[in-house]
Amino acid sequence: MNNQPILQMRGVTKTFGGIFALNEVSFDLFESDILGIIGPNGSGKTTLVNCITGFIKMTYGEVLFRGKNISRRPAYKIADMGIARTFQIMRPYFSLPAYKNLVIPLFSPRAKRTGGWRGGGKLGDRNAVSIDILEEMGFERESYVPYKMASNLPTGYLKRLELARCLALKPEIILCDEVFSGLSMSEIASMVPLIERLQIEGITLIMIEHRLRELFQVANRVLVLNFGEKLIEGTPGEVMADKKVKEAYFGSEKVEEVETYA
């Protein structure tokens, strides 16, 4: 592991009309880490993703990416630097077939520049590359699924499509906003290896999840948010053992259940 963090949050604060959605949140993210972020509903997890990726402007605080301050840059520039994100409410291009959905990120300046994709530039090639990426994300190449309209895809495939859209950018960091939610146990089980594969490929991940059991399988660090404040950060084991977390987040009856998972 590298000593220089790839992403640093410095007192990131976001207020919505007096409500602190995020309050002085600071943490470091190291290369090839999988950082899990958990917290009750409305604790500011999505807001955190939005602040990092420039989709909303933070009230104050700063985000450093490889030492560079990116907190005032527009969203597309941040994505262009290699910070990709998924959306909690999935946002495919519904009027396009699944594989055409990936032509858009492949058309981006970053994809053209990093060009690691076979062929890269020319027309037609992008379609082939899309199918490759989709296959990597678990779309069966020989089936009709990659050619289906995104509006007809089931949730499981839409989540994969969200990840594939990120992957097309050859990102350094992917922020996943609840990719497991809404999926069945078996679907999640088939997603976990994909996530692990991304880590092996050297992509750093931030995963926001409510499904703690699956999250703790893959995450090596966990951060707990509550009312926009960082409650604790540590390894999954440390977080589980923390008393504040039990009180604030898990609630009394849920504790045993979660502990057995961890």
Next chain:
Amino acid sequence: MEIGHRRKERLDRGVKVRTEGLYALMSWRELGYLTMPRLVLIIGMLILPLVMPSMYWQRVISIVCIYALLSLSFDFLAHFVGLVSLGGAFFIGSGGYIAAILNTILGLPPMVSIPISTLLGAVICTLFLFPCLPLRGVYFAIITLMFPLLLGRVIEALDILGGTDGILGVGSFTNSWVEQYFIILMVLFYLFGMRRLVNLDIGLVFRAVMDNDQAVRASGINLTYYKTVAVFIASSMGCLAGGYLAHIYMWAGLSMFALDFSILPIAATVIGGSGTLVGPVLGAFILVPISELLRAFGTLRIVFYALILLAFIVFRSEGIMVYGQRKYQQFEKWVKV
């Protein structure tokens, strides 16, 4: 032949393979099936000036083509980029005034002034619309409607550019055939060019901007840049039409900012079929002549016009083109079993 030895099969059945736009041609017949509609359209448009009975109707063809360009521009922005633009009058006015100035002051002939007014006009329109690009839906529409009114008032109040009289004495085309074929070829060029463009990867980006702009931003793509490019392309069509109009009327004036140029393209798009690009052009070819024929009714014209529109919206809301396409794809042939 006995029943049971042959059955009906849709003509396009063997033609379409798996995805839209990827064809496997097996015979001349299938090739004909695919190229026929295009050929009919191209040849039909090319012979139009020849079959028109009078100078008057030849002029109508030119006006039709102007509206066809505006409708194409509207359809592209509204249904492929997601910007509902009522900028027709703005584009026509900008293109028209620029061409008129170039011709009367610099003495440039139509074949030079029209291309310049196309590009320069598009640059100017894009610059004006640039600050409004983050606006969506009806807000963008209102702004685009406001600019021509604004410019018209400015010209009137400051009495610049000929004031209320307009710029007189703009040179005309030397030859009426050149005049008509120029604009017909331009319509065909833009029509097929736009159909090509929306199916390229950059066209997919435009459609993505319309579909879901947040995901486009998350893909590291500059939304504003692509919206700007789209507005430039669309306004270039309108400014071309405007420059041309100035030369056939030999005049540029305040009525170039008339609301008709903004509204009629929407009607043409509704009638022709939105999101088809060809539909709006056909829509213009139906609506404008009807409106000419209705001139006989004087002020009642607008009533008939509204009724025709209403009938279309109620009975064929999908538009002629979508309906026609569906029917065409349902053509069947007999095949041996």
